[in-house]
Amino acid sequence: MTSHPVKCPHGSLKMFTLGRSRWLWYLCLCAVLPGSFCLLATGMLFPRESSSREVKDLSGLWSFRADKSPNRNQGFEKAWYKSRLAETGPVIDMAVPASFNDITQDPKLRDFIGWVWYEREVLVPSRWVTDEGTRVVLRVGSAHYYSVVWVNGVKVTEHNGGHLPFEAEIGSVIRADPKSPCRITIAVNNTLTLETLPPGTIQYFNDPTKYPDGFFVQNTNFDFFNYAGIHRPVLLYTTPKVYIDDITVVTDFLDSTGFVKYKISIQNAVEAPIKVTLMDKNRHCVASSNKSSGVLKFTDVQLWWPYLMHDNPAYLYSLEVHLMAADERSTYGDIYTVPVGIRTVHVTSTQFLINNKPFYFHGVNKHEDSDIRGKGFDWSLIVKDFNLLKWLGANSFRTSHYPYAEEILQMCDRHGIVVIDECPGVGIKDIRSFGNTSLAHHLDVMDELVRRDKNHPSVVMWSVANEPAAEMPPAEVYFKTLITHTKTLDVTRPVTYITDSNYARDRGAPYVDVICVNSYFSWYHDPGHLDVIPIQLNTQFENWYGKYQKPIIQSEYGADTVPGLHSDPPMMFTEEYQNVVLQSYHNVFDQKRKKYVVGELIWNFADFMTTQGVTRVVGNKKGVFSRQRQPKAAAFILKERYWKLANETGKIPFWTKYPCGLV
Numbered sequence: 001m002t003s004h005p006v007k008c009p010h011g012s013l014k015m016f017t018l019g020r021s022r023w024l025w026y027l028c029l030c031a032v033l034p035g036s037f038c039l040l041a042t043g044m045l046f047p048r049e050s051s052s053r054e055v056k057d058l059s060g061l062w063s064f065r066a067d068k069s070p071n072r073n074q075g076f077e078k079a080w081y082k083s084r085l086a087e088t089g090p091v092i093d094m095a096v097p098a099s100f101n102d103i104t105q106d107p108k109l110r111d112f113i114g115w116v117w118y119e120r121e122v123l124v125p126s127r128w129v130t131d132e133g134t135r136v137v138l139r140v141g142s143a144h145y146y147s148v149v150w151v152n153g154v155k156v157t158e159h160n161g162g163h164l165p166f167e168a169e170i171g172s173v174i175r176a177d178p179k180s181p182c183r184i185t186i187a188v189n190n191t192l193t194l195e196t197l198p199p200g201t202i203q204y205f206n207d208p209t210k211y212p213d214g215f216f217v218q219n220t221n222f223d224f225f226n227y228a229g230i231h232r233p234v235l236l237y238t239t240p241k242v243y244i245d246d247i248t249v250v251t252d253f254l255d256s257t258g259f260v261k262y263k264i265s266i267q268n269a270v271e272a273p274i275k276v277t278l279m280d281k282n283r284h285c286v287a288s289s290n291k292s293s294g295v296l297k298f299t300d301v302q303l304w305w306p307y308l309m310h311d312n313p314a315y316l317y318s319l320e321v322h323l324m325a326a327d328e329r330s331t332y333g334d335i336y337t338v339p340v341g342i343r344t345v346h347v348t349s350t351q352f353l354i355n356n357k358p359f360y361f362h363g364v365n366k367h368e369d370s371d372i373r374g375k376g377f378d379w380s381l382i383v384k385d386f387n388l389l390k391w392l393g394a395n396s397f398r399t400s401h402y403p404y405a406e407e408i409l410q411m412c413d414r415h416g417i418v419v420i421d422e423c424p425g426v427g428i429k430d431i432r433s434f435g436n437t438s439l440a441h442h443l444d445v446m447d448e449l450v451r452r453d454k455n456h457p458s459v460v461m462w463s464v465a466n467e468p469a470a471e472m473p474p475a476e477v478y479f480k481t482l483i484t485h486t487k488t489l490d491v492t493r494p495v496t497y498i499t500d501s502n503y504a505r506d507r508g509a510p511y512v513d514v515i516c517v518n519s520y521f522s523w524y525h526d527p528g529h530l531d532v533i534p535i536q537l538n539t540q541f542e543n544w545y546g547k548y549q550k551p552i553i554q555s556e557y558g559a560d561t562v563p564g565l566h567s568d569p570p571m572m573f574t575e576e577y578q579n580v581v582l583q584s585y586h587n588v589f590d591q592k593r594k595k596y597v598v599g600e601l602i603w604n605f606a607d608f609m610t611t612q613g614v615t616r617v618v619g620n621k622k623g624v625f626s627r628q629r630q631p632k633a634a635a636f637i638l639k640e641r642y643w644k645l646a647n648e649t650g651k652i653p654f655w656t657k658y659p660c661g662l663v
């Protein structure tokens, strides 16, 4: 029997924190690369094919088994990873990527808490196995929440956190057994604790007159279903032995001159000849260098502009890095290309500036959520959502309440959709979640998030949390540390945390660059009383601005609406009520955006699933689109407003002026 660390009744869940010696490392890197990023020891470049790199996508059918044993630990006790999963007991087909919850008809699996086991056998191209100069990397885009990974029964990695990628080099393991197919086993545990992000607790109910034996629930303080499983693609990819491990890019411009400050890290060689080429859209070289860090300077810069702010938005250059290296036996080359958008972000006391021009966020909050697949990655859904965003005239969204798939950020870069990139710091309401272990994990998650997303021009701000109980005394030090650390990681982007309308929750506010406020006047406060909105919203803005003199984004507002439910005069839950809530908020935004309000993000883009409860009728219904992406009446109100705002504040290209094919 293989023991697994830290026993807890709902399965073993090991939490690890990395040593604080990393601080020293940050300081060293900052010294050599002032004004740039300080990151984890290795990179996390998105796996892209190139002439030196191959990618094999393992999306599709996997074998699956939930460990339904009382302590959820049988899989470890019986070492399910040592043989084929089907040999350990009954398995079912499972789609990857997808949440496992809504795939079967089994209510116990839908609400399952504990370890689930995935397995897939892969035929690896023989060259990958025979060529010792090839690194073979296994990468999981994300799995919720805690994962342990084995290849052919050998543990290759584990990862703490549900929304960011992790990987392991597996070449030596598959070479040890070159004849058999490569068996990948991934155990995933969705148990949340006071120290996870988001936090949660397990509560047992032991009264036999009321509850079955072993009955327990997972309590959380966030408003979305805790979907679980392997949510993003699992890939195998190769690189040469000496390889480009990370690329960091920071951009700037002065008049028509563009600047790309870059730093490349390589692995398995102290140094190697390098060629860096910056190419425009037509693949013409605009600047080049043979140094691993430096500044590329070039003329006639084409800036990256948000959608609807310019008639040529989302211009992307390509930074091609070509590494040449040789050992005693052969010459290796590695090529990696990263898209680069040249843009700057600055914040004044009243404005949010992109490329030195005032930017007004007219956008949405989203969730990764849809029927059947839950939080599973799905290209059809992503393309549909981007079409809806553009139809709406939205220029931005917030990744409420966790980092979204990298492929989504790539779409944002390509379409000019501006992103507030949020970490999974949601539902931090218990004072015990402000302790050192929680903080250390939160810092680690920010490290991983910034490392993954630092090069996306679409990402203009980091959000470290949503509606934490920041009125609690430990919140001050917690958020000061977290925000200061995030600014150290990335000096080029502002940082915020999202507060609700409870003013006492402002202990972190002195450290943020932009105040982001969620409020639900006439919904959670004074339900049914639409006439309070103008007064209460005005008071909200004046209070926050009066106290902090920082620009403000209305980061959430809205009302639950059952599509097809009508009433006049408007009543809660009807389409008419949602319309009036939006319009009443909009009237106040129009007064305040002349002063210091720099954005409005509706809650929510689409209806989404939540845990069951008396306030949720099969999920949260505050979407302006249904969960199936059909518009409610409010979508048309929002669309009219967003296109009007774009006309006023941006420069709408002729071809997008009539997005519904009216031309």
Ligand code: BDP
Pocket: 222, 223, 401, 466, 467, 500, 518, 556, 603, 620, 622
């Ligand atoms: C806000 C939360 C969001 C909820 C929303 C609501 O930030 O996650 O879904 O309320 O209740 O306070 O609809």
